[in-house]
Amino acid sequence: MELQRVLKEAVGINDEFHFFNLIDTRAKAQGKGRLSEVVISVKDCICVKGLESTAGSAILKGYKPVFDATAVGKVRSEGALIIGKTSQDEFGFGSFNVNVGIGFQVPLNPYDRERACGGSSGGAAGFTAKAPFRHIALAESTGGSIVCPASFCGVIGLCPTYGRVSRYGLMDYANSLDKIGVMAKTMEDIALAMKIISGCDPKDPTSLDAPVPDYAALLKKPITGMKLGIISYGLGKGVDPEVSTAVKNTIKRLEDSGCTLVEIELPLVEKYALPCYYILAMAEASTNLAKYCGMRYGAQENIEGNFNEYFSKVRGNYLGEEAKRRIMLGTFARMAGFRDAYYLKAAKVRAKIIEEYKKAFEKADVLVSPAMPFVAPKFSEIKRLTPMQNYLADILTVGPNLAGLPHISVPVGKNKGGMPIGMMVIGNHLEEGNVMQLASCVVEK
Ligand code: GLN
Numbered sequence: 025m026e027l028q029r030v031l032k033e034a035v036g037i038n039d040e041f042h043f044f045n046l047i048d049t050r051a052k053a054q055g056k057g058r059l060s061e062v063v064i065s066v067k068d069c070i071c072v073k074g075l076e077s078t079a080g081s082a083i084l085k086g087y088k089p090v091f092d093a094t095a096v097g098k099v100r101s102e103g104a105l106i107i108g109k110t111s112q113d114e115f116g117f118g119s120f121n122v123n124v125g126i127g128f129q130v131p132l133n134p135y136d137r138e139r140a141c142g143g144s145s146g147g148a149a150g151f152t153a154k155a156p157f158r159h160i161a162l163a164e165s166t167g168g169s170i171v172c173p174a175s176f177c178g179v180i181g182l183c184p185t186y187g188r189v190s191r192y193g194l195m196d197y198a199n200s201l202d203k204i205g206v207m208a209k210t211m212e213d214i215a216l217a218m219k220i221i222s223g224c225d226p227k228d229p230t231s232l233d234a235p236v237p238d239y240a241a242l243l244k245k246p247i248t249g250m251k252l253g254i255i256s257y258g259l260g261k262g263v264d265p266e267v268s269t270a271v272k273n274t275i276k277r278l279e280d281s282g283c284t285l286v287e288i289e290l291p292l293v294e295k296y297a298l299p300c301y302y303i304l305a306m307a308e309a310s311t312n313l314a315k316y317c318g319m320r321y322g323a324q325e326n327i328e329g330n331f332n333e334y335f336s337k338v339r340g341n342y343l344g345e346e347a348k349r350r351i352m353l354g355t356f357a358r359m360a361g362f363r364d365a366y367y368l369k370a371a372k373v374r375a376k377i378i379e380e381y382k383k384a385f386e387k388a389d390v391l392v393s394p395a396m397p398f399v400a401p402k403f404s405e406i407k408r409l410t411p412m413q414n415y416l417a418d419i420l421t422v423g424p425n426l427a428g429l430p431h432i433s434v435p436v437g438k439n440k441g442g443m444p445i446g447m448m449v450i451g452n453h454l455e456e457g458n459v460m461q462l463a464s465c466v467v468e469k
Pocket residue numbers: 115116117118119143144164165166167168169170197305418
């Protein structure tokens with residue numbers, strides 16, 4: 025591959041669509057390996073040695089990590105070309121990649137520039153769709169940030185089991201929910217990248233010590249006899265009929281290929297996953313962001329006044345509106361006097377939600393639903409949404425994220441306006457293989 029041409033093309037695409045916060049025009053492929061000269065983009069919240077890494081926030085402008093995240097180190101050692109840092113909602117706070125930090129640009133959907141890429145890994149998904157050469161994106165999901173943009177941009181996005189991929193070098197949004205995953209145009213690239221980045225890491229005590237299967241071999245395994253659980257609320261009211269139809273048609277095709285179908289009710293997930301997720305995610309985010317106070321981490325200002333006045337000034341000047349909202353709500357949910365009513369209750373509900381999924385996996389091998397209830401919305405529509413309506417967009421994705429279950433979005437067609445639709449496949453813990461096996465059958469059709 026001609027590196028200069030690849031970089032030039034990427035810069036051109038970025039000028040039009042703003043997929044990158046930073047392109048490394050000095051990038052070089054290093055040595056030989058299974059990713060020899062494959063172009064890899066990295067979501068901005070994942071540290072790359074020597075490349076400005078800001079998690080999309082002005083408060084981290086100028087920060088150049090002195091180390092690689094484990095996932096980055098692993099792809100690098102396989103010969104990958106790390107091209108740059110992709111755009112995201114500030115610290116991952118959003119579903120449309122419009123909540124970018126102060127001074128950052130909003131990426132535009134590759135199918136329609138008046139629409140969002142989805143979030144929070146919007147740049148990763150948009151560039152995966154648009155790159156005219158082989159490319160794999162390293163992305164991150166806390167509550168749906170891989171499958172949402174993958175579905176809006178018509179690419180494949182896989183979020184693994186919590187702990188499958190080391191979080192070392194990932195800037196925290198909510199530690200108990202954050203996962204590094206991948207996006208690509210083909211299932212072969214997804215399988216290869218997951219094989220490379222998965223595995224136990226002594227630098228991340230939450231990473232799982234479990235064998236990593238040969239995912240590429242599983243892609244070829246027939247799906248005959250696989251039990252598909254259809255999540256009933258996923259095709260119910262509130263889901264765009266064109267999205268439902270595309271997903272139902274795909275399910276029908278899978279049945280024709282030998283899968284058996286079983287209807288799955290997830291009443292707790294349907295009712296409580298969203299509030300439970302937002303309480304826990306914001307509570308964790310508010311503590312994680314506490315370190316960006318202008319003393320040891322993050323932007324600095326002239327030191328004036330007492331500590332409270334100083335850090336209020338720094339955070340007031342450098343954090344965006346959504347980050348401030350989440351710090352306030354998250355702090356409230358953790359405060360003495362409210363903690364039992366909100367944070368602890370949400371933690372208990374989360375345990376119940378995990379139990380509900382575990383019961384579902386006694387009846388089905390994988391669960392399916394649309395990834396998002398609608399296609400990529402227009403920026404003009406997003407502007408009219410209240411914060412609550414923004415959060416509601418994640419109704420289908422927060423469940424598997426709360427339970428730490430592997431899930432993927434695969435493209436299953438387009439609506440009349442030509443916008444892509446994604447189907448989500450969820451697997452039991454550590455069963456990324458099942459998820460990929462089924463997804464590969466969908467992609468081939
Ligand atoms: N939209 C969700 C949120 O705003 C998920 C974001 C993510 O997965 N990083 O929290």
